Amino acid sequence: MIESLRCSRSIPLDTVELLDDVDDIPPGWRDLFSALAQAGVRISAHPSRPRGARNSDLGRLQRHLYVGTREPLVGDGSLAVVRARTSLDASEVIAEWLAAGPRDRRGTVVIAPSDALSLIDVAVARRGMPTFADSKRAAQRGALHVLPALVATLWRPLDVDAVLRFLQLPCSPLPKRVARVLADSLAREPGLGGPVWGDAWDLLKREEAAAPSGSGNRGALAWREWIDFARFDRYPGIPRDEVVAICGMVGNWALPNGDTTGSRREAAEMAAALTAAVSVLDRTHLSASLIERMAVAAASGAATPSRQAEASHDRAVPLPGALWARAGTVVWWHRSTTLSPSDTSPWTPDERALLEAVGCRMPDSVAERRRAARQTLQAVFNAGRRLVLVEVVIDAGEDGGSHAVRALATPLFQDAPIEFDATSALRSERSILAGHDIVRVREPTRRLAEARDCWTVPLGLASVIERRVESATTLDDLARCPLRWLLGRVAGLKPSGDRVAPATERLIGDLAHAVASSCFEAGKVPDPRSVRVSAQAALDRLVVEIAAPLRLPEATAALAFAAARIPSSMESLARILADRGATVLGTEIDRNGAFGHVDVRGRIDMVVSQACGALAIIDLKWTTAPGFRRDEISSGRAVQLATYRQLLVAGGNVHAGYYLIRQEKLIGADDLSLATEHVSANGSLDETWRSVASDRAAVLAAAWSGGHVAAASDAFRGSERAASRRGDQRSPCRFCNLRVICRVPKE
Incomplete structure (x- = not known):
């Protein structure tokens, strides 16, 4: 352009007024204006002078x-x-x-x-x-997030949190009901291929079959192509043709009928821009870091569909x-x-x-x-x-x-x-x-709830409590803090936030339970060495299906520890059972029962028959604090063991204990002959069950009468056994998000 201007004799332009001094503008622009001046265009400076009133x-x-x-x-x-x-x-x-x-x-x-x-x-x-x-830029707007979020799910090992973020987008290719069901299953069991994931798809297929024809339901197969697909190593990356196909999916979703209007037009344009960009690259594969940066750049360059200037002076x-x-x-x-x-x-x-x-x-x-x-x-x-x-x-x-x-x-x-x-x-x-x-007009305000000893139970919760089916875990919550049980389990009050994968220790615990279930079948205890081999094989398979986050780089040390400890612990458990002449009756046994006003459903980790003929319940625990479980048994607060015993044979000759997977120890009361470590218990499991059943009856009665429920270590009126079981009322609670309304002091 500059060369053309220098050769031109006549330009239909008289004056150019510059806001900046010509000597201060970048060199390229300075050359352009110099050429214009040589062609006869007058270059002048825009006047800059005060415009305010002199006496202000x-x-x-x-x-x-x-x-x-x-x-x-x-x-x-x-x-x-x-x-x-x-x-x-x-x-x-x-x-x-x-x-x-x-x-x-x-x-x-x-x-x-x-x-x-x-x-x-x-x-x-x-x-x-x-x-x-x-x-003019909005990378955080709903539809514009779809392509970058989808790209983040393409890699192996699977990043479950990336899949959860994709499923929880405010503007998603999946119907909200479908995305919610899949996100719930991933948050419970983070992996693609486990039983919970399979159950989620079975539920969606049943709902699809029951939906009326013409409802616009695309079907489970069409939804699955957004989640279940071949994944790629981060390097060398994904084939270029696959990127083009993914961009095509996003474009077809954003503008299904080729419409050029609407709030998702920018998402389609972004996908088209990314397709054009990767098409000119001289590469057959695109690494994860490259394609992720390109997707984010495309999103940041898209216009905001929902932001439009309004008429104004x-x-x-x-x-x-x-x-x-x-x-x-x-x-x-x-x-x-x-x-x-x-x-x-x-x-x-x-x-x-x-x-x-x-x-x-x-x-x-x-x-x-x-x-x-x-x-x-x-x-x-x-x-x-x-x-x-x-x-x-x-x-x-x-x-x-x-x-x-x-x-x-x-x-x-x-x-x-x-x-x-x-x-x-x-x-x-x-x-x-x-x-x-x-x-400004002051709006009337209401004071937040203050911490107190007891809270009145809303009458409407009485029927909810009466219909509830409890589990060993929920009854344990009730025994520890009636207020937390009432608000969390009954009223459904939960911390806000998106669904995320469980923490690392929880993942390892779930993985260990699944490995144990695959290693021990009903019958004679297998050879301990063969149990170790089968446990290692099961772990390699199950970690992909139900604990995929453990395969990410940041969890390498935790997975390495679990891969060494879990097979070793399964071998130790097999040796303990074999040496004491026990027989496995089953693992992951589902039981339910009605005991007065308490309906209970639970899953028992393992039931064995001891050499003496008595049954024994073994509850598997992956814990970094074994003293907590010992204290439960010694103080008579092992509510989960008491609940499982009631479900298996109410009042029968059944013993119970915890197998600490990480420590490779089987602990229990003095009557558990299988235990490698005996703990003196303050009361029997029958007494513990009667105490927690009394607690639940008390909270139900309080709900019907508009009575009070106590927080933390306090007990209901009339449950003296529960009061002694909970211990010192002045001790602070730990790991609880209700402490702002509970009168128990903080640590």
Whole structure:
């Protein structure tokens, strides 16, 4: 273009007006304007002069920056500095001021970065005002997340958390019911191919078969192609044709009928852009890091489908250099400045030297700083009636949140009556910003619940409790804390948040249970050495099906420990049983029963017949705190063992104990002949069962009568055995998220 201009004799262009000094613009643009000047085009500088009233604080600031005069600021409202702790506080105050606003504020220009402008938009929309909608990038918008989230699930070993994030997208290719069922199954048993995963698909197929024809249900096979597919090693990566096929899936989902409108159009365009990008690469395979970066880049470049500017006299710009004409009122966030190349340049000095050696001239850092300073002054000078500077402390870096304009006129700002505390204003009913009132009406508030000893049971929960089917785990919760059981198990109160894979120790425990079930069948105890071999084979298979997160790099040490300890522990268990003449009667035995007002359902890990003829229940535990289980037995608080004993043979000759997989020990009371470590128990399992059944009867009676339920270590009235079992009432609770309403002190 520059060469063409130099050869041209006539150009249909008379004048070009530059906002920046021609000597400060980048070299390429400087050459272009030089060629235009040689072709006869007049190149001139845009006039930059103060536009504020002379007798106002704004005019005094402008003259100080223009000619260096120093006149004290009087606080007349034409110049204000809003200082806030967070951008949220600042955006609320600015929106309140704009809504309350001065009549002469039409034509307001907001200079703010995209994240701050998003907060302002939310605040002004809540007050019925038009939004600015200057945010042109939105990688976090629903449909735009589908492609990057899907790409994150392509690799092996399987990243279950990535699959869960894909299933829980707000705008997903899968129906919400399907995604919820699959996410629930993965959170329970994180792997593709285990029994819980299979049960989830069977449920979806039954629902599909029962759905009426013409309901628009695409079917389980179509849904499964988004989850169950061949996965690839992160390096060398995925074949290019597979990436194109995945992009095609996303495009077909986003625009099933080729429609070019709607909120998912940008997702289809993003998939098409990624297809075009990978098609020109001279590679047969794309590594995981490369394709993930490309997908994120495509998402960040997509326009926001749900953000549209609304009709208004006000405008928003991201940088001060974009304000080149007079504006009545300017609201300016402190982070919206043009930074110098030393702060933003992506090139190292060596790279700059190489580029300049081949004729690519780089911008001069001194000229860039002059250009940034000129743009800052230009924004100040173009404010006609009012300038509001916003400083956010928590967003600040080394400058402490100080605005660039303050730095240029520090002497003028010292002790000037122009400061406004936004955070304090949000707690005040009336405050004055830039000469105008902000009036806020205090809404009535309700105090949060205070911690107390007992809480009244809502009458509506009585029928829920009566219909409940308990398990050994839920009854154990009831014995430890009736309040937590009532809120969590009965009322269904749970911490908010997305579904995630279980923690590592929980995964290893579930894996160990599944390995034990595959190694021990009903009948004679197998040879211990063969048990070890079968346990190792089962572990290698089951870790993929039900504990996939253990195969990720960050879990390498934990998996290595489990792979060594679990087979060894299964061999030790087989040897303990064989040496004591026990016979395996079954593993993972499902039982249910009704005992008075308590209906119970449970799954017993292992039942064996001892040499003496008595039955024994073995509850497998993977724990790092074996003393906790010993304390349960010794204090008569082994509720799970008591429940399993009741389910197996109520009142019969049945013993029970814990097999600690990690420690390779079988612990139990003195009557368990199989135990390798005996613990003196304070009471029998029958007494423990009667105590927990009494607790449940007490809470049911309290629910019907509108009585009270006690928190933590307190017991119900009339359950003296439960009181002694729970121990010292002053001891604090651990690992509980209800401590804010429980009177038990924290540790």
